[in-house]
Amino acid sequence: MNTTIRKIGNSEGVILPKEVLDRLNIKAGDQLSIIETAKGFTLEPVDDSFERQMKAAREVMDKYKVALQKLAK
Template sequence: MKTIIHKLDDGSEAVILPRELLDSLNLQVGDQLQIIETDDGVIPRPVDDGFERQMSAARDVMDKHQVALQKLAK
């Protein structure tokens, strides 16, 4: 897999990761990515935030079904 280093408007640089790599690592916008340096190069690894993802999903469900959950709580 190849990618290009891009220069940003603020003068910094960014690496755009290919969609295939993000998909294989199960990464989405907003996820954290850990870069591990080795003698042979770098290894991208998702930061384990399973708990935060679960809580976010639970909040989404609760927001969507707020009225029904309030009725059930009575």
């Protein structure tokens, strides 16, 4: 499968075919990780589960800040 580098505003980019988006289970707005390999580059969806878990943990810690401080003593 081939694609072309195109001018997008002041940048340049690659348009990914719908088949590739479907195969990676990604859509517009999702983040990709670019990994350099010996043969070129690979694209992988960013796993944001850790970030979501940390956000939830921070919300709980903020909500129960006083109780957690008392438990820490």
